[in-house]
Amino acid sequence: MPAPTLTARYAEAVPELTSAWQPTLPPLAEGQRAEYVVVNDGLASHLGIDPEWVQGEPGLAVLGAREVLPGSTPVAQAYAGHQFGGFSPLLGDGRAVLLGELAQAEGGNVDLALKGSGRTPFSRGGDGRAALGPVLREYLFGEAMTALGIPSTRALAAVRTGDAVFRDGVMAPGAVLARVAASHIRIGTFEVVAHSLVPRLRASVFDRLLTHTCERHAPHLLERAPGERPMALLEHVVEAQARLVAQWMSVGFLHGVLNTDNTAISGQTLDYGPCAWLEDYHEGAVFSSIDTEGRYRFGAQPQVLPWNLARFAEALLAGGGQATAEQADEARDLVAGFAARYRFAWTERMRAKLGLAPGLPGVQDPTAAALVDDLLAILAAERADMTGTFRALAADLRAGTASCAPARHTRWWQRWQDALAGADVRAVAARMDAVNPVYVLRNHLVEEALAAAVGGDLGPFERLRGAVSSPYVVRPGLERYAEPAPPGFTQAHVTYCGT
Known part of the structure; x- marks a missing residue:
């Protein structure tokens, strides 16, 4: 039952951005x-971790934040961030700890971290803890996103700590999430170097952070001249984020709190606090209790990310010393290019959802784009269920009839049929079923599962997890997991930053 071997490459590369950690959870009664x-x-x-170690007492002690893995160097990470547009010069891991990096057989490393692990120097008066409900929420969303093929952090385990935490006026079961990520380097990591470190340290720390980041996420960039690497990394991250947000938008995922400290350099979805899933298609949808102005509403996500990337560009220019006018122009052009990269990635995914393969004789780029845009306009006007509508199209195609009655939908249907003229209907429908999920994390099912789990019944959680683990395949007995929320639920649904 060997324990995993963790390295501390991040802490060794930029010790100035870390704080050594020791367990701080209170003793159990x-x-x-x-x-x-x-x-x-x-x-x-x-990941190459022995499941027996995880399931045993040694694994429970480490992943439950009670003991340090022998030979490891756990640290809390420092970072800054723009939160709802305002800059916070020092945030950091207030209730999280990076246990270390785990080497992978296929090459590279992944981070193993804990959330809810107790106080750190960055806790800012908080208790550093997490409640069970939000921990299980992040577990669910990471698994659902991964099953959909969307880059995401994942959970290795959720541990009930045995004691309680005080949240929103009530006591809730305490918990720790063991999280795996490509890394926890964020835009905010570069911001803390560029804007918060003392000038005499900035250049050295920036160079080491840049090199480490390239080693982790874009090793080919190390072949470039050192002076070219900052803008090369910016371009790499712009492309990764454009693809990521296109994937979110294609399935109706709403992150909810897209601050720069929640924007991962890796291009993975990071932090699932107030996230939600769109049902009624509405670009103005907001569920987060703290997003009172709708800054991070569903339809704004493709505009928020380039704003965040502009802050990344500023940090790269400032961290590297005195930027030239040419470098500043290049950075602006790269960030401005996000829109075209996003539109390309999004259109590609949406065309696939409608079965509009580029090679079909009736499909030209303007035709496909118009079909996508017009269908979304219909969904918005009718507040139709996004997931259900796209999934039903393949069944309608096989049946040769539109299942929705409104005239505008019928006109759209005929245009779609014209675009698919001459195609093998069964093959097109099969391709559509492979990209249009049946099962997503519908908000009412998430809340139902979490409430039951906190109360001691894991049945609804496990059934929901099982449904979304294979989202594209219809399975008997799971009909309720494909149905929209009861009337009125979505309009009243509110999410919170629990982790």
């Missing part, structure tokens, strides 16, 4: 004990 709520055995095996 008599009769209290930590226990696993859920363990991701499949992920453990994929």
Whole structure:
């Protein structure tokens, strides 16, 4: 039952951006004990971690934030961030810790981290803890996104700490999430170097952070001259974020709190606090309790990310010393190019959702784009269920009839049929089913599962997890997981930054 071997390459590369960590959770009272709520055995095996170690007492002690893995150097990470447009010069891991990096058989490393692990120097008066509900929420969303093929952090385990935390006027079961990520380097990591470090340290730390980031996420950039690497990394991240947001928008995912400290350099979805899933198609949809102005509404996500990337560009220019006019112009051009990259990635995904393969004789780029835009306009006007509508199109195609009655939908249907003229209908429908999910994390099912789990019944959580683990395949007995929320639920639904 060997324990995993963790390195501390990030902490060694930029010690100025880390703070050493030791367990800080309060001792358990008599009769209290930590226990696993859920363990991701499949992920453990994929990562090369012995599932028996995870399931045993040594693994529980480490992943439950009670003990340090022998030989490891756990740290809390420093970072800054623009939160709802305002700059915070020092944020950092207030309730998280990076245990270390785990080497992968296929090459590269992944981070193993904890959330809800207790106070750190960045806790800013908080207790550094997490409640069970938000921990299980992040677990669910990471698994659902991964099953959809969307880059995401994932959970290795959720641990009930055995004690309680005070949240929103009530006591809730305490929990720790063991999270796996390509890395936890964020736009905010570069911002803290560029804007918050003392000038005498800035250049050295920036160079080491840049090199480490390239090693982790874009090693080919190390072949470039040192002076070219900042803008090369910017272009790499612009492309990764454009693809990521296109994927979000194509399935109706709403992140909810797209601050720069929640924007990962890796291009993975990071932090699932107030996220939600769109049902009624509405670009103005907002669910987060703290997004009172709708800054991070669903339809704004493709505009928010280039704003964040502009802050990344500023940090890269400032961290590297005195930027030239040419470098500043290049940075502006790269950020401005996000729109075209996003539109290309989004259009490609939306065309696939409608079965509009580029090679079909009736499909020209303007035709496909108009069909996509017009269908979304119909969905918005009718507040139709996004997931259900796209999935139903393949069945309609096989049947040769439109299942929706409104005249505008019928006219759209005929245009779509014209674009598909001459195509093998069954083959097109099969391709559509492979990209239009049946099962997503519908908000009412998430809330139902979390409420039951906090109350001690994991059945709804496990059934929902099972449904979204294979989102494209219809399975008997799972009909309720494909149905929209009851009337009125979506309009009243509010999400919170629980982790």
